[in-house]
Amino acid sequence: MEKGGVQSLDRAFTLLELLCKSPGGMAIHQITELTGLHKSTVHRMLTAMAERGYVRKMGDGVYRAGMRICELSDYVQQNLDVVELAREPMERLSRRTGETVHLVEWDGNEVVYIYKVESIHGAIRMVSRIGMRRPMYCTGMGKAILAFQSDSKVVDYWKGTEHESYTAHTIVRQEAFLREIHEIRCQGYALDNEENELGVRCVAAAIPDWQGNVSHALSISAPISRMTDERINALVPELMEVRNEIASYLGADCKSITPETKY
Numbered sequence: 001m002e003k004g005g006v007q008s009l010d011r012a013f014t015l016l017e018l019l020c021k022s023p024g025g026m027a028i029h030q031i032t033e034l035t036g037l038h039k040s041t042v043h044r045m046l047t048a049m050a051e052r053g054y055v056r057k058m059g060d061g062v063y064r065a066g067m068r069i070c071e072l073s074d075y076v077q078q079n080l081d082v083v084e085l086a087r088e089p090m091e092r093l094s095r096r097t098g099e100t101v102h103l104v105e106w107d108g109n110e111v112v113y114i115y116k117v118e119s120i121h122g123a124i125r126m127v128s129r130i131g132m133r134r135p136m137y138c139t140g141m142g143k144a145i146l147a148f149q150s151d152s153k154v155v156d157y158w159k160g161t162e163h164e165s166y167t168a169h170t171i172v173r174q175e176a177f178l179r180e181i182h183e184i185r186c187q188g189y190a191l192d193n194e195e196n197e198l199g200v201r202c203v204a205a206a207i208p209d210w211q212g213n214v215s216h217a218l219s220i221s222a223p224i225s226r227m228t229d230e231r232i233n234a235l236v237p238e239l240m241e242v243r244n245e246i247a248s249y250l251g252a253d254c255k256s257i258t259p260e261t262k263y
Contacts, residue, residue: 011037012045016065019055025064082207082216083115085249090117090218093242097235099222102128102202104141106215109161110134111142119222127197128221135161137177138170140192140204141217147184147259148206148214154181169194185259189236194224201227203235205243210251212262218243 014035019026026034031042046063049055053068086103094101094117104111110133136142136157146154155178163172171177184190192202204219220235221227244254 008045011035011041012049015042015045016049016054016069019063019065020069022064025058025062027062031063082246082250086115086216086218086246089242089245090115093117093220093238094119097220097238099220099226099235100128102141102219102221104139104217104219106136106142106145106217107133109136109157111136111139111145111217114216134196135164137161137163138166138192138195139219140190140202141206141219143180143184143192144190144204144206144217144219144259145214147181147190148208148212148262154178166196167194167198169198171195188258189239191232192219192221199224201232203232203239205239206259207243207247207250208252208254208257208262209247212252212257214262218246 015031018031018034028039028042028046031037031046032039035042046055046057050057050063050066053066056064056066058064082105083103090101090103098120100119101117102113103115105114113128113130113132113134116128116130134142136146146157149157155174158174158177164170165172171180180190188205190204190206192200192204194201200221201224202219202221204217206214207216207218208214218239220239222231240254247254247257
């Protein structure tokens, strides 16, 4: 009974996924051809799912995914706690690299630090703290998020923001900034080369959700003495692995959602 129950559940999910991916819906004979299931089995499962609102039977005999799916999706999104989802992967990343790991959220023209795992070295503490706000143009995480936006939105952001030189390395010219965004789209991650805090470099990646939208980003930060170009190259795979893990909790497939494909 247990095996049969699991098999029935697996078949029901197969049917539901087929219908969700079919914009025009599917007739029973189409489903049986694709799945190899018996017509009576398909009909029985569709009838049960229709009674609960997961599928709809149209007048022409075609079945479509029902609005119950959208309703449950809204509940899932409303209950997502990004910090809770990211906490363990971030702590693991910090332990593995020995460096400080940040998580930010996009808010207006700024990013807000919402979680931070301190470096094990501890000798040099960064000025960042949970709740701190920073302009997007001078942080790796802010630039990573902007790289997922359209060209027009990036330009609108730039024109609507006052540009202060936090260090001698802060980018304050539009042309240079747009070149930076283009480079981020090509390589898939962003750098902060002492643009926000003197003596500190970071490598950052945006975190897309299931729709490909981006409102969070992750970074690894360290003093320039430890953050050479060679070290950054070595850290990128570790950063992207954890970014992909967090994004998967948000329903994203980072193999198909990149800054280049999104914007």
